[in-house]
Amino acid sequence: MTDVAGRRPTIKDVARHAGVSVSTVSYALNDSGPVAPDKRARVLAAVQQLGYAPNQSARSLKRRRVSSIGLIVPDLRNEFFALVAEGVVEEAQRHDVTVVLCSTDATAEREVYYAKLLRTQRLDGVIYLSGTGVSPGALAELAAGRSVVFVDERLLGIDVPFVGSENRRGAREVAAHVLETGHERVAFVSGPPALWTSEQRLAGYREAVAAAGREPDAAPVVVGDYRRPSGYAAAQRLLEVPAARRPTAILCANDLMAIGVMEYCRDHGLEVPRHVSITGFDDVPLAALLSVPLTTVRQPAGEMGQRAAQLLLAHVAGAAAVEPADLLPTVLQLRASVAPPR
């Protein structure tokens, strides 16, 4: 397959083999210059015979770009992030661009580690799904000069392209739905305070409560962290009170926490939705498959990833330009986990 022993063939080997110069080979392979038909054929044949593949490092060094982008996600085990990642990879593949996967476990430490790493790697761009909301020097630096697109989570104080969905409207709608169903005492389990999505979803919830003319006191908020156990803990705090003060509906800032709440209910003999109605946010595939299918708000996860990649690649690879993207629409998913109280 190769004809040179030991090392992989280089463009020089191909040139020699085809009896042409290296530039001709390069021209032929990249369509970057005129090449006589017969020489082109000889080049292609030589490439075939030698099993030649250009060295990307050399190419990147010369071209000053690496044809790959970074993808920073908090945790692939959260289906929402997995869906976004699939969207990104699919779009990147269309442009023969490679995706470097960085999973941070939602820790600031690892987010910073990767921000630095990606800077060193001189990637063409980065798609950033923050799990912490922290915006320390390293991240600002990452964004500086480099092409970065934030997805899902928006970092304040940095002016960077962003792809997200209508968190606020989604939250308002699902809350309004619950209130219209007749619930008097509702509660909200929010995400981590520093995050834009947390803030937006909470705001939507409060708007709905206000629009329904309820006292804010009748709509308490417990702080969670978007993970399942925090939903469980929140349920404990909310439900271990005298029945008269117990909320009849618990709205959660994401599906994972809603599942945590459901687990608590199951463990403590509370039926959903008979005793407690529950809602989530994201509509992960799992949501519809739960013991009690979860009423939630769908974010177009795959599309978000895809659009982010389009946006980035438009900057980077001169791909077709894309609208700077407003907030993508969310869709209310009505399922069995919400019913009138009592």
Next chain:
Amino acid sequence: MTDVAGRRPTIKDVARHAGVSVSTVSYALNDSGPVAPDKRARVLAAVQQLGYAPNQSARSLKRRRVSSIGLIVPDLRNEFFALVAEGVVEEAQRHDVTVVLCSTDATAEREVYYAKLLRTQRLDGVIYLSGTGVSPGALAELAAGRSVVFVDERLLGIDVPFVGSENRRGAREVAAHVLETGHERVAFVSGPPALWTSEQRLAGYREAVAAAGREPDAAPVVVGDYRRPSGYAAAQRLLEVPAARRPTAILCANDLMAIGVMEYCRDHGLEVPRHVSITGFDDVPLAALLSVPLTTVRQPAGEMGQRAAQLLLAHVAGAAAVEPADLLPTVLQLRASVAPPR
């Protein structure tokens, strides 16, 4: 932050700034040669001031390795693969090695595309989770000379390091459990025929059936494809028959198909496990959260990813050597989806 306008600082800039030669800078930064303490300090200061970060393309070109590995997965939306991916990324991070994510949607076409791509990229190695079992030229070529580790799915006819679990024993155990529970008419929904895991799990099932002294006829097999809809379809075929011939237990070659079977049951008024017992394979996190928690076989997904990365990096980066890895143990997870018949 940078002092040269427009372009990013190079090692030359650092050298000039620190008043030393480029080789000294290189020595200082890589601990690859002797450097006087004061000069080292000056170099570090210059690096800091200029915000210098070495150009990876140049470094890779020179070093002849890129410090990154490829990860080919069928689909991150399958939690099992997401878990493996997390394991890989975590281990890679420990060695400052970057992971290039390739998601193939379990199509041979995309598997081949990525196999070629990774070859061109001259990655240091590839971790390969096949979703098709195809082993055409491109893949063999990928494996040739390159460091490749297969995970979960083993490709026959190629001698390559492999990390997997005891599929056969796991399947045998769960099947034995179901049979011991008293089921007379059982059925199996297998994975795609070409895959090693399919074949192993089917073999385990058959062993258990034989060990229980049952006629093979009393234990039919329906072919699925490891995806949810194929489980649904299989259930339809198995359950739309006269009650007397209907299996009382359906064993599935993975969790996703088991979920599909459950959906069918839900849609057709069949209670699990009262009318039908169901089992899966993988133990994805979702399995325990289903309306009826699923009896299944746990594969140590994260650990598999981690070990694969260790194995690969030992080859590649001279990391600590690792045992060539036998099959990792599986663990039977007994849950509510199995009960005695009737």
Next chain:
DNA sequence: TTGTAAGCGTTATCAT
């Protein structure tokens, strides 16, 4: 149309 040669930014060899 084709070839020669000058970089791209590192690393590492070899003098000093």
Next chain:
DNA sequence: ATGATAACGCTTACAA
């Protein structure tokens, strides 16, 4: 201990 300098393999003026 330090510094020139020659690769690494490719792209792309520029020359022929």
